[in-house]
Amino acid sequence: MIRIERRLRQPRLLSVVVPLVSVGFAFGLIALVLLATGHDPGHTYGKLFRSAFGDTGALTSTFASATPLVFTGLAAAAAFRMNLFNIGAEGQLYFGVVGAVAAALLLHGAPGAVQIAGMCVGGAALGALWASIPGILRAFGRTNEIITSLMLNYVAGLVINFLIFDTHSYWRDTTSPSAAVFPQGKALPDAALWPVATITHAAGGVLLPLGFMVAAGAAIVLWTLYRHTRFGFELNVIADSPRAARYAGMRTRRKILAVMALSGAIAGLGGAAQAGNFDHLLDPRGLQQQFYGYTGIVVAALARYNPFAVVLVAFLLGGLKNAGFALQGADFPSGLVGVMQGIFLFSVLGGEILIRYRFRLKREPGAAHLPEPVP
Amino acid sequence: MNNSIAVVIAASAVLYGTPLLYAGLGELLAERAGVLNLGVQGMMLVGAAMGFWTVQRFHVGSGGALLTAVGVAALAGAAMALIHGFLVITLRASQIVSGLALTIFAGAAGLSSYLGNDLNLASNPARHQFGAVFPSAAQHWPIVGPILFGQNLLVYASWFCVLAVGLYLSRTRPGLNVRAVGESPAAADAMGIDVIAYRYAHVLAGGAFAGVGGACFSLAITPQWVPGDEMIAGGAGWIAIALVIFAFWRPDLVLVGAYLFGAFAALPFTLQARGVTIAPELFQSLPYVMTVLVLVLVSSGVAKRRLGAPAALGLPYVREER
Numbered sequence: 001m002i003r004i005e006r007r008l009r010q011p012r013l014l015s016v017v018v019p020l021v022s023v024g025f026a027f028g029l030i031a032l033v034l035l036a037t038g039h040d041p042g043h044t045y046g047k048l049f050r051s052a053f054g055d056t057g058a059l060t061s062t063f064a065s066a067t068p069l070v071f072t073g074l075a076a077a078a079a080f081r082m083n084l085f086n087i088g089a090e091g092q093l094y095f096g097v098v099g100a101v102a103a104a105l106l107l108h109g110a111p112g113a114v115q116i117a118g119m120c121v122g123g124a125a126l127g128a129l130w131a132s133i134p135g136i137l138r139a140f141g142r143t144n145e146i147i148t149s150l151m152l153n154y155v156a157g158l159v160i161n162f163l164i165f166d167t168h169s170y171w172r173d174t175t176s177p178s179a180a181v182f183p184q185g186k187a188l189p190d191a192a193l194w195p196v197a198t199i200t201h202a203a204g205g206v207l208l209p210l211g212f213m214v215a216a217g218a219a220i221v222l223w224t225l226y227r228h229t230r231f232g233f234e235l236n237v238i239a240d241s242p243r244a245a246r247y248a249g250m251r252t253r254r255k256i257l258a259v260m261a262l263s264g265a266i267a268g269l270g271g272a273a274q275a276g277n278f279d280h281l282l283d284p285r286g287l288q289q290q291f292y293g294y295t296g297i298v299v300a301a302l303a304r305y306n307p308f309a310v311v312l313v314a315f316l317l318g319g320l321k322n323a324g325f326a327l328q329g330a331d332f333p334s335g336l337v338g339v340m341q342g343i344f345l346f347s348v349l350g351g352e353i354l355i356r357y358r359f360r361l362k363r364e365p366g367a368a369h370l371p372e373p374v375p
Numbered sequence: 376m377n378n379s380i381a382v383v384i385a386a387s388a389v390l391y392g393t394p395l396l397y398a399g400l401g402e403l404l405a406e407r408a409g410v411l412n413l414g415v416q417g418m419m420l421v422g423a424a425m426g427f428w429t430v431q432r433f434h435v436g437s438g439g440a441l442l443t444a445v446g447v448a449a450l451a452g453a454a455m456a457l458i459h460g461f462l463v464i465t466l467r468a469s470q471i472v473s474g475l476a477l478t479i480f481a482g483a484a485g486l487s488s489y490l491g492n493d494l495n496l497a498s499n500p501a502r503h504q505f506g507a508v509f510p511s512a513a514q515h516w517p518i519v520g521p522i523l524f525g526q527n528l529l530v531y532a533s534w535f536c537v538l539a540v541g542l543y544l545s546r547t548r549p550g551l552n553v554r555a556v557g558e559s560p561a562a563a564d565a566m567g568i569d570v571i572a573y574r575y576a577h578v579l580a581g582g583a584f585a586g587v588g589g590a591c592f593s594l595a596i597t598p599q600w601v602p603g604d605e606m607i608a609g610g611a612g613w614i615a616i617a618l619v620i621f622a623f624w625r626p627d628l629v630l631v632g633a634y635l636f637g638a639f640a641a642l643p644f645t646l647q648a649r650g651v652t653i654a655p656e657l658f659q660s661l662p663y664v665m666t667v668l669v670l671v672l673v674s675s676g677v678a679k680r681r682l683g684a685p686a687a688l689g690l691p692y693v694r695e696e697r
Contacts, residue, residue, distance in 0.1 A: 338489075339485050
């Protein structure tokens with residue numbers, strides 16, 4: 001009989017080793033899936049790795065697909081660490097794009113730096129605002145934020161559809177010839193396009209988008225905030241024991257609202273980066289096909305809510321996504337990326353039990369006597 | 376009279392509400408046992424794919440193929456739910472993250488799309504589909520004809536399921552036990568109820584219902600396989616989750632809510648066909664907005680106890696830690 005007991009102490013080492021072993025386990029499992037469906041795992045993994053990280057072009061695309069995931073991953077991590085399950089990064093990112101594009105269009109003619117800063121502010125503000133709805137409901141109405149933030153994702157998706165397809169809004173392009181054929185968003189002014197840094201490399205250059213650097217900066221800020229400030233300390237207390245926090249006089253409700261807004265602001269910033277670096281307009285269809293927000297939750301969970309690990313995991317999952325896109329075809333069926341992400345997540349989630357609990361073989365009831373004391 | 380807009384909308388509300396009804400009933404069973412499964416979307420899509428595959432490949436008469444297809448869809452949904460069940464019940468993982476993982480694993484960019492490609496589902500329309508059951512004379516009766524007699528077998532079966540689930544939860548011993556497991560697993564355990572077994576059974580049943588709900592799309596509403604099916608990928612699974620809350624976790628209200636949300640899904644098409652232009656997003660967003668409002672309502676004081684979620688929803692049960 002196996003007994004599962006809670007560990008009194010969670011060894012540091014385990015929280016690193018267990019996820020790594022889980023990922024290894026997932027690779028094994030996926031290899032079985034590939035074998036079962038008639039693919040050679042070694043060949044597929046090799047191709048996958050090469051198209052994700054193999055050359056400068058691959059790395060450039062990987063950075064591009066990782067950028068939004070870092071933001072949504074950080075957004076989820078910021079809230080989940082606090083036991084606030086904000087599943088709304090998806091919708092908050094849409095609103096981030098809306099805010100950022102509006103800011104850039106309003107600041108038309110201003111210097112590029114001003115426009116980019118304006119996009120960040122606009123994106124973060126709208127993201128935070130959208131996240132405040134479940135935040136307020138949770139803080140003051142005790143309404144479960146999981147479901148409300150989830151429902152609001154769909155509302156947000158419908159709002160951006162409305163802005164482009166069913167009304168002549170500020171965001172919609174009504175003048176260009178192609179817009180007459182199919183509704184599309186207004187393009188950003190040229191000065192508002194986010195720059196891309198080139199890292200020179202022997203075989204060409206890897207393009208590092210500004211958005212990725214902003215995301216990495218956000219990770220550092222978030223880590224500092226949670227680790228080294230009074231605000232972060234109070235958050236940790238509230239997360240571990242809401243009752244203790246209340247007795248200590250901490251303002252729990254305000255903190256809930258603040259964390260939700262922070263989480264939404266990060267997701268909104270992700271929207272700004274997406275618009276500035278890659279999309280250059282509000283594109284409802286494109287945004288809703290990517291599932292950035294939901295994948296961000298995967299990223300945060302795989303990273304065990306550590307901001308730096310989020311950057312790393314987002315980079316790896318970005319690579320997987322980009323490689324999956326590049327390889328799509330007979331060799332690599334389109335659904336395999338989702339299957340692989342799912343298996344990674346299932347393995348790491350299932351592995352968590354090894355960190356929190358230990359397994360013991362229970363002796364038979366008859367043999368459970370203490371040894372006789374030696375006289 | 377049968378072409379009046381109200382009748383057309385009511386008839387299509389029933390048609391479009393049926394998949395929501397199945398999936399909602401399934402989610403209700405799982406949640407009543409204390410397990411939140413956010414993977415409905417994924418389970419529905421895999422059910423739709425496998426159901427469709429069965430009618431294409433299983434060469435028997437139309438009736439046999441369709442019934443087998445529904446069975447296969449239910450099994451496929453249950454198999455997906457088993458992953459979630461194992462993770463959250465046995466391994467005590469977060470129900471939220473696991474459910475989302477299931478959506479990603481099985482959803483529009485995952486297993487269902489993989490199956491659709493690998494089994495080559497998109498190439499042909501369905502060989503069989505669920506059609507109207509009653510003779511066409513009955514379907515032309517004023518008002519009740521199209522609404523009640525113009526539907527397919529899955530619709531009538533869903534009414535039976537609502538009745539069965541309702542009676543099960545309120546009138547039988549196992550049903551009472553399920554409610555105990557969802558409200559207070561420790562008390563249920565002390566009464567000698569096997570909490571783990573009950574949770575597994577109802578998560579699996581929930582998956583089976585979701586699978587059938589998905590099959591409603593691929594076998595009746597749009598009898599073909601569209602990669603990343605808009606109707607399902609458009610959020611039927613999430614609406615089903617919303618529906619359970621909207622219905623205060625009661626099977627009879629799930630029926631009402633499903634048809635209401637079904638009407639919202641059908642309204643834009645119906646109005647468009649009649650040349651009325653109202654932004655479709657308005658109706659499409661109503662289920663979500665209404666669910667948020669209902670949730671706010673049931674979160675407060677008195678309402679929470681009478682109408683709110685099962686008390687142990689989302690929490691793992693560990694006997695040693697109660």
